[in-house]
Amino acid sequence: MIPDLKKITDRITQNEIWRSIFRHGYEDTARNRVLQIISNIWLHIHPSTVKKDSVRLSYTFCLGGLTFFIFLFETLTGILLMFYYTPDVNRAYADMLDLSNNAVPFGKLLRNTHRWAGHAMVITVCFHMLRVFLTGSYKVPRQFNWVVGVVLLVLTLLLSFTGYLLPWDQLGYWAITVGTNMAGATPILGYQGPFADLFGFTIDNDIRFGLLGGTSIQAPALLRAYVWHCIALPSLAGALMMLHFWRIRKDGFSGRL
Amino acid sequence: MRGPQSTRPPSEEGGPFVWYANCLLFVLDRHQASRKYDVLYGERDDMERAESGAIKEEEVSAGGIWTSRRSFFTLAGWALFLSTMGAYLWKLLSTTGFFFPRVLYEPSKKFLVGYPTDFPDHTVITLKARRVFVVREGNTFQAISMICQHLGCAVHWSEEKGIFECPCHGSKYYKDGVNFAGPAPRPLFHFQMNVSDDGKLIVDTSQVVELETKLLI
Structure with a gap:
């Protein structure tokens, strides 16, 4: 007996x-074409009318969309990495090595793609802004x-920067040393910056101290980088992305009519 | 309604500050407009009620933004809310706030480095964990910081060249800590040295001293 395909599909779909x-x-x-557009979350991100000129791939090169895709990818791989990474000065480097040496299934793939995608996100953000x-x-x-986009750029750079310290290797350690010392040289807010004396900023109460949670890069700095990198900054960036996409819907695409 | 700018002529466009000012004007403008709406419809309602004898004539006036009782309480409410939020935000972000711990678990800035005889004459001994060099010249001692004055990398002592070098951006310092090449803006810090009661050398990295200062044993 040949099964009645129409009957089966009806049974599945008509309930x-x-x-x-x-x-x-x-x-x-x-x-139906209209319904397909407006009831699809991804297509719904587009404004209700899109100019013919802006649909061309060469107009946007999908750079914003690519950035968002990479952000989602980073979130996914980041959550998986969090299962095997401990933000502790005695464990962090060893955990990173374990991941890199495939002590964890797919560990090397996860860590390396997370890192490369992080670099790629900075690049796509820059090209998107260009x-x-x-x-x-x-x-x-x-x-x-x-x-909003400029703030998202800053958040992307901060995500890169905080992620740099997490392997707790020489590269990350000295990168954060240099980076936070630059913060320490901020006018007024940093203890080495101009006018710091005037406002009473010293090594144990300036902005660098606030970032590191101490006067040098120790355990609190690693924990802070971890919390900013995994929770605070992605949440902020996610919230601003919602605002960013909503404004695209409201303001429409630029370009010729 | 697109946003603030649609109520402003294009000639008023300028930098971001003009735009922020326009936003503020827009909010005030809307506020006034809603006031007008209130006044308009409120008055009509009041007039109807006045005609029916429910209220007296002098109670009909709604007043301006500063004199109306409702506006006053609206503004006062916002002021109270924003100042409370501001106070908490300040408490969160200020230098005595959440991100600034009151207790630190860091190595002491004052520490023993050993007996003078532990340091051979005319040598530079690197105390890596303490981030300090101990330089002995005859019976004089100096404690020189390892932290590069450019961006805080650790410089290292080059025995064959007889200078301190920074691996990050190529700053170079003479044996006495004075910078002569690279981006470093000033000499390496020299720290206060002392001798403890049992004859050990003490370095205090919280006390920066002049370059010429030496501990004479």
Whole structure:
């Protein structure tokens, strides 16, 4: 007996559970095409009308979307890495080596892709901003979204920077030494910066101290980098990304009509 | 309604500060507009009620933004809320706030480095964990910081060249700690040295001394 395919699909799709998740079928009608767009979360990120010119790949090069994709990838691999990494000065480097030496299944792949994707995200953010600048998309009425984007750039750089210390190796240690000493040379706020004496900033109460949780790079600095890297900064960046995408929907795409 | 800028003519566009100012103006503008709406419709309602004899004529006036009772309490409420939030934010971020621990578990800045005889004459001994060099010249001792004056990397003593070198950005210092090459802006710090009661050398890294200062034994 040949099974009736129509009957089977109807049985699967014509019920409350299926219909509560999927609101439309695949018929090629004008109404259905609209439904497919507006009921899809990814397509829904686009404004209700998109200019023909902005749909061209060479207009956006999908750079913002790529950045968001990399952020999601970093979140996924980051969560998996957190299962095997301990932010403790005696454990961190060994845990990182374990991951790199495949003491954990897929450990090397996870750690290396997490690191490379981190570099890639900085690059795509920069190219995204270059594209936005060259197409003049930061102008009226999108200035606010540009400002949100600049904050997201800073958060991306901070995510890179805080992730640098976590392997607790020579490279990360000295990178954070140099980076936080630059913070220590900030005017007024840093103990080595100009006017610091005037405001009473010393090595144990300036902005560098606030970042490191001490006067030198010790256990508190590693823990702080870990918490900023894994929880605080991704949450902030995620919240701002929502705002960023929502503004794209509201303000529409730039470019010719 | 797109946002603040749509109510402003394009000629007023400028830098970010102009834009922020416009945002503020927009908010105030909306506030005034809603006031007008309130006044308009409030008055109409009041007039209807006045006609029906429910309220007296003089109670109808709603007043301006500074004189109306409702506006005053709105502003006072916001002021109270924002100042409370501001106080907590200050408590969180200020130098006595959350991110600044009150107790540190760090190595002491004052420590013993050993007997004078532990240091051979005319040598530079590297105390890596303490981030300090002990330089002996005859019967004089100096404690020189390992921290490069450029961006805080650890410099190392080069025996064959007789200088201190920084691996990060190539700063170079003479044996007395004076910088002569690279981006370093000033000589390495020299620290206070002392002798303990049982004859051991003490280095105090919280006390920076002049370059010429030496401990004479």
